[in-house]
Amino acid sequence: MNDDLLRETEHFLHEQIPLTRAMGVKVESYDGGTLVITAPLEPNHNHLGTAFGGSLSAIATLTGYSLLWLMLGDRTAHIVIRESTIRYRRPVRGLIRAFCQPPDGATIREFKKLFAEAGKARLNLQVTIQEEGQICVEFSGEFVAIK
Secondary structure: OOHHHHHHHHHHHHHHOOHHHHHOOEEEEEOOOOEEEEEOOHHHEOOOOOEOHHHHHHHHHHHHHHHHHHHHOOOOOEEEEEEEEEEEOOOOOOOEEEEEOOOOHHHHHHHHHHHHHHOEEEEEEEEEEEEOOEEEEEEEEEEEEEO
16 A cells, blocks of 8 residues: 555554554554554563553554544544454564454445445454464454544
């Protein structure tokens, strides 16, 4: 995907959600499908030297939020998290790397149709945080977009 779009997304996160700057959040890649967001361990570690659970939760939430922001393309829309669950399967010992893929095309079309008609729509997104090919964190969130 276009480097300008990656930079725009990262700038938006750093300006609108200042915590992302302190966490070192980077928008690594977006191919029109999968979005990858990263953050270094150093500002996000706990007393054990592994990634802090709160940082993992924040980065997973940000990744879902950012994918919806990119998919929606409406920079005036407000996006909020309505509900989420997270499962910590194993510690993250290095770079935090979160992955989010969009749901199937029919689900996206229905979401966009409802958003256009009602000015509000919900979408469930799944995020994983992976290290060395293993899933460390599983996140599921319901996001709401409002005009």
